[in-house]
Structure formats: structure tokens, C-alpha cells
Amino acid sequence: xxxxxxxxxxxxxxxxxxxxxxxxxxxxxxxxxxxxxxxxxxxxxxxxxxxxxxxxxxxxxxxxxxxxxxxxxxxxxxxxxxxxxxxxxxxxxxxxxxxxxxxxxxxxxxxxxxxxxxxxxxxxxxxxxxxxxxxxxxxxxxxxxxxxxxxxxxxxxxxxxxxxxxxxxxxxxxxxxxxxxxxxxxxxxxxxxxxxxxxxxxxxxxxxxxxxxxxx
Amino acid sequence: xxxxxxxxxxxxxxxxxxxxxxxxxxxxxxxxxxxxxxxxxxxxxxxxxxxxxxxxxxxxxxxxxxxxxxxxxxxxxxxxxxxxxxxxxxxxxxxxxxxxxxxxxxxxxxxxxxxxxxxxxxxxxxxxxxxxxxxxxxxxxxxxxxxxxxxxxxxxxxxxxxxxxxxxxxxxxxxxxxxxxxxxxxxxxxxxxxxxxxxxxxxxxxxxxxxxxxxxxxxxxxxxxxxxxx
Numbered sequence: 001x002x003x004x005x006x007x008x009x010x011x012x013x014x015x016x017x018x019x020x021x022x023x024x025x026x027x028x029x030x031x032x033x034x035x036x037x038x039x040x041x042x043x044x045x046x047x048x049x050x051x052x053x054x055x056x057x058x059x060x061x062x063x064x065x066x067x068x069x070x071x072x073x074x075x076x077x078x079x080x081x082x083x084x085x086x087x088x089x090x091x092x093x094x095x096x097x098x099x100x101x102x103x104x105x106x107x108x109x110x111x112x113x114x115x116x117x118x119x120x121x122x123x124x125x126x127x128x129x130x131x132x133x134x135x136x137x138x139x140x141x142x143x144x145x146x147x148x149x150x151x152x153x154x155x156x157x158x159x160x161x162x163x164x165x166x167x168x169x170x171x172x173x174x175x176x177x178x179x180x181x182x183x184x185x186x187x188x189x190x191x192x193x194x195x196x197x198x199x200x201x202x203x204x205x206x207x208x209x210x211x212x213x214x215x216x
Numbered sequence: 217x218x219x220x221x222x223x224x225x226x227x228x229x230x231x232x233x234x235x236x237x238x239x240x241x242x243x244x245x246x247x248x249x250x251x252x253x254x255x256x257x258x259x260x261x262x263x264x265x266x267x268x269x270x271x272x273x274x275x276x277x278x279x280x281x282x283x284x285x286x287x288x289x290x291x292x293x294x295x296x297x298x299x300x301x302x303x304x305x306x307x308x309x310x311x312x313x314x315x316x317x318x319x320x321x322x323x324x325x326x327x328x329x330x331x332x333x334x335x336x337x338x339x340x341x342x343x344x345x346x347x348x349x350x351x352x353x354x355x356x357x358x359x360x361x362x363x364x365x366x367x368x369x370x371x372x373x374x375x376x377x378x379x380x381x382x383x384x385x386x387x388x389x390x391x392x393x394x395x396x397x398x399x400x401x402x403x404x405x406x407x408x409x410x411x412x413x414x415x416x417x418x419x420x421x422x423x424x425x426x427x428x429x430x431x432x433x434x435x436x437x438x439x440x441x442x443x444x445x446x
Binding site: 008045047048163170172173174175176177182183184185186187188191192193194197198201211213214215216 | 266276277278281285287288289290291292293294295304326332342345346349352353361377378379380381382383384390429430433434437
């Protein structure tokens with residue numbers, strides 16, 4: 001058990017100090033190309049925002065405040081927390097060629113550039129204008145984003161899961177435990193260790209006497 | 217070499233499993249397992265996935281067990297679940313190794329991560345229950361006894377106790393261990409202390425420098441901190 005924990009530590013991903021996070025996930029070929037091992041670039045200063053204070057999620061409707069597409073509204077498709085970046089769908093694009101070969105120039109596609117969190121603002125669903133947002137608690141005790149101008153709650157948007165699963169249409173496989181079985185409570189607190197309880201259940205009688213051992 | 221031997225092993229294993237399959241009889245009266253009549257009485261097919269999933273690109277799998285779900289289960293259930301998860305983990309590890317050998321991508325590697333996560337959560341829950349019982353019954357915080365002792369290098373370490381059949385004063389090997397430091401070690405102890413102090417001061421200075429840099433770049437941070445404190 002401890003050996004597997006040790007191996008897990010060894011296989012844990014460690015990035016070099018001042019690793020510059022880009023649009024690609026560290027570990028992919030593109031990221032390895034941009035940041036080869038041994039590359040030392042001056043570190044970027046990223047404003048430290050705690051997980052509680054971060055208010056932009058995938059699927060939100062936001063408006064761009066500055067830049068090429070200032071004033072346009074778009075949906076957030078990707079959030080890169082390490083750089084406080086937000087990628088909008090089809091906005092703030094530059095053009096690049098993809099699928100280039102020796103004799104073919106490639107197809108031109110628009111590729112989105114990321115925006116910092118202070119260059120975008122959440123859109124208030126009431127009047128569809130950009131607004132400042134605060135984290136507040138409802139009567140029920142739920143922590144929600146509230147627009148400071150109109151006081152309306154901005155709910156967390158629905159965004160398809162990365163693994164492609166739609167919870168409503170999920171059917172359990174042969175190795176999956178059903179919801180009732182998983183949530184069923186079978187624990188009865190007793191003053192017995194797991195070993196003792198299992199021995200009781202399996203009817204194992206321990207007749208061996210423990211020899212005196214010295215601990216030092 | 218090892219790969220060739222492994223391949224031969226795999227082929228022989230799969231051959232054994234295939235011959236058993238040809239004699240496959242229907243499920244037993246309890247509907248629990250397959251009754252074997254021939255070779256693979258050893259249950260080696262548990263190292264491999266359901267034959268329907270052989271050659272698939274993706275295999276569907278549910279979410280991992282969370283700590284809170286496992287805390288609601290009795291000790292017998294946890295005991296059984298551990299072995300179910302263990303067999304699944306062995307199956308997935310075999311699949312991973314075979315995929316590496318054939319230089320193919322492993323179908324749905326997230327299954328292995330989920331199983332490992334579930335097993336770690338199970339171990340954590342069992343540790344919690346053991347800790348609670350031990351604290352209640354004996355008041356001991358640590359499951360394994362130990363003591364703070366000075367080793368031969370002058371460092372104060374947590375020496376974990378071992379189990380021995382003979383008392384310490386008769387133990388030749390244990391008596392060769394020295395839990396004291398001679399006077400010539402004091403100089404090195406001073407140097408080690410100095411090194412530790414220098415590291416701490418460097419860390420503190422670096423943090424101050426970083427805070428100053430952040431303050432310059434993002435002046436609103438300090439106002440936000442003050443307003444949150446006030």
C-alpha cells in the first residue's frame with residue numbers, strides 16, 4: 001500500500017519553476033514544443049486570485065471591454081487559471097494556417113487569443129450589459145454571483161462535461177454500482193476494528209496467542 | 217528479451233483462456249460465477265476484461281467512489297469492495313502493460329485513475345475509523361510507537377520503533393546503533409543550524425520581494441486585503 005503511494009508520488013507531474021503556461025495543456029506535444037526541457041523564460045506576473053474569488057466559468061456570457069473585439073459579447077469556452085485567462089468562442093481571433101505540408105500552404109483558420117479576467121465582464125441577464133459581480137450568500141445559504149448594479153443572481157452556466165457524459169441519459173454499465181446501492185447506509189458504528197468485524201462475519205476464530213514482542 | 221518472454225506468457229495465458237472458453241458452461245445455480253470444467257480453474261480470466269470489450273477503443277465507466285460515500289458503508293462492505301477494486305486495478309494494469317507492449321493507446325485510461333482514487337479514498341476512510349477507535353480506547357495519536365532521539369549526526373529525529381524478539385540490552389545489532397553524538401559533531405550541528413537559518417531567511421526575503429513586486433503591478437490588491445480585514 002505504501003509502495004503504491006510512493007510510486008504515485010514519483011509519477012506526479014512536476015513542472016519546472018516559472019513554467020510559462022500557454023494555451024496548450026502541459027504534457028501535450030504542443031506544450032513540449034513551446035517549453036522544451038531546459039528552457040528558462042522570464043516569469044510572467046499573474047495576479048493571485050483565490051478559487052473563492054474567481055467568478056468566470058465555462059459557458060458564461062461575457063462582454064469584452066478592450067482589444068480588437070471590444071464591446072462584443074461571447075461565450076467562455078476555456079478558462080486557464082494559471083494565467084487568469086479566459087478564451088471566448090470566435091472572438092479576439094487572429095488567423096493561422098493549419099495542416100501545412102511541403103507543397104500545400106494549409107487552410108486558414110481563425111484561432112482565438114485569450115483575454116485576461118479584467119478585460120472581460122460578466123453580462124447581466126436583465127439588461128444584457130456588462131456588470132461588476134460579487135459573491136454573496138442566498139437565504140438558503142448557497143454561495144452565488146450577484147450583479148452589483150441590478151442585484152440579480154447570475155447562475156452558474158451549464159457546460160458539457162469534458163468526458164462527454166450527460167448525467168440525464170446515463171445508464172449504468174455491468175461494473176457500475178446503482179445509485180441506491182451506492183448511497184445506501186450500511187455503517188453501524190461499533191467499537192471494533194475492521195479486522196475484528198470481518199473475522200466475526202467470516203466466522204474466523206483466532207486461537208493463536210500473541211508472543212511478547214519488544215518495541216524499540 | 218523481457219518483452220518476448222512477456223509475449224510468450226500472454227499468448228500462452230490467452231491460449232489457456234481460449235481453450236477454457238470453448239468448454240464454457242452456463243452460469244451456476246446461484247448465478248454468481250462461471251463453472252469451470254477444464255484448464256482455467258485458476259481464474260486467470262479475471263486479469264482480462266469482459267471479452268465483449270476486447271478491441272474496443274473506448275469503454276464506458278462511472279465515477280470513482282468518494283470518501284463521503286465510503287464512510288456510509290459497513291466494514292464488511294469496505295472489505296469486499298477493496299478486493300473488487302483490487303482485481304479491477306490488476307486487470308487495468310495488465311491492459312496498460314499490454315497496450316504499451318503493442319504500442320497502442322490504452323482504451324479509456326481514466327478507468328485506472330478512478331480505481332486508484334477509489335482505493336485511496338477507501339484506505340483513508342479505514343485509517344480514519346482506526347484512528348478514531350485507537351484515540352478513544354488508548355489515547356495514542358500514532359499507530360506505530362516511536363520516540364524523538366538524537367542520532368549519530370546530532371540531528372533530532374523521530375525514531376520509529378521496530379518489533380524485536382529480544383530485549384534491547386541483548387540485541388547486538390541494535391546496540392551498534394548510537395543515539396548520541398560525540399563532541400566533534402557540535403561544529404557540524406552549528407553549520408547545519410546556520411544553513412537552515414539561511415534558507416529560512418532567503419525564503420522570507422523572497423516572499424517579501426514577491427509581495428513588493430505584486431504590489432507594484434497590482435496596486436489594488438492591498439486595498440482589497442484591507443477592506444476584507446476591516
